[in-house]
Amino acid sequence: MQIVSEAFLSLGVNEPTEISDNQLKLLDIDVTEKESWYELALGKNISDARAELFVLLKGITTKVNQDKIIKNYKALQKFRKAPPTQESKKEEKQAPVAGDVIIYCDGGCSPNPGESGSGVAVYRGGRVSELWYGLYERMGTNNTAELNALYESLLIAQKESAAGNKVEVKCDSMYSINCVKIWASGWEKKGWTKKGGAIKNLEIIKLTYALYNQIKHKVSLSHIKAHTGLEGNELADRMTVHAREQKIEVFARYEGDIDIEEILSMRAG
Numbered sequence: 001m002q003i004v005s006e007a008f009l010s011l012g013v014n015e016p017t018e019i020s021d022n023q024l025k026l027l028d029i030d031v032t033e034k035e036s037w038y039e040l041a042l043g044k045n046i047s048d049a050r051a052e053l054f055v056l057l058k059g060i061t062t063k064v065n066q067d068k069i070i071k072n073y074k075a076l077q078k079f080r081k082a083p084p085t086q087e088s089k090k091e092e093k094q095a096p097v098a099g100d101v102i103i104y105c106d107g108g109c110s111p112n113p114g115e116s117g118s119g120v121a122v123y124r125g126g127r128v129s130e131l132w133y134g135l136y137e138r139m140g141t142n143n144t145a146e147l148n149a150l151y152e153s154l155l156i157a158q159k160e161s162a163a164g165n166k167v168e169v170k171c172d173s174m175y176s177i178n179c180v181k182i183w184a185s186g187w188e189k190k191g192w193t194k195k196g197g198a199i200k201n202l203e204i205i206k207l208t209y210a211l212y213n214q215i216k217h218k219v220s221l222s223h224i225k226a227h228t229g230l231e232g233n234e235l236a237d238r239m240t241v242h243a244r245e246q247k248i249e250v251f252a253r254y255e256g257d258i259d260i261e262e263i264l265s266m267r268a269g
Contacts, residue, residue, distance in 0.1 A: 119239025
């Protein structure tokens, strides 16, 4: 995604009056608002594809030539998204295939402690269908971000399970999984205490543990290694970075086009 700034706009137009109708559409601005387009554009989020087209149209004055550039660019994008050939069999093997619904969750923080965010990728029938991001904290930790992501994943799993679907939740945080599946039961028996001091992140651990206990007989929770090229894990990772960059405190569904190649080209966490 590209945040529209003055520096970015200068790449596409020399003067505000030179903007074309096609460029307005790429910025998601109605041509009737052309007089105030510059102020309306600042701060918007547009896809990398739209951003590239906006710049490519700079100085192209005729609509015919602009339409040709847009048509050729879309053809190139379609070619890039074509079904994988024999050369990409290795990537195919990494795609999730088991279960009706597979949910990948991830959390990230930079630095640690510092700005944190969580991300989730939901697969149905082996294909990504939803991306979620948010729960930004100005001073969070990697562990809180991972726990937040796991909790939100279990909420989604609960709804999917209630709808009759087989659900798997895959988490790359062994800490989060141990908290929920192993340690929490012992802490609960001891009145939520442990030897050696206070239990960190206790509030979110309690919530996640309680939710997991409600659905653990219907939902599978397992650990996966991070950053091994598994698509679902990588998409969830990009959503954690997106959450930090957008500073979204709620947990929101990603509303942009789920262009896997474009999203994976975003900064990794």
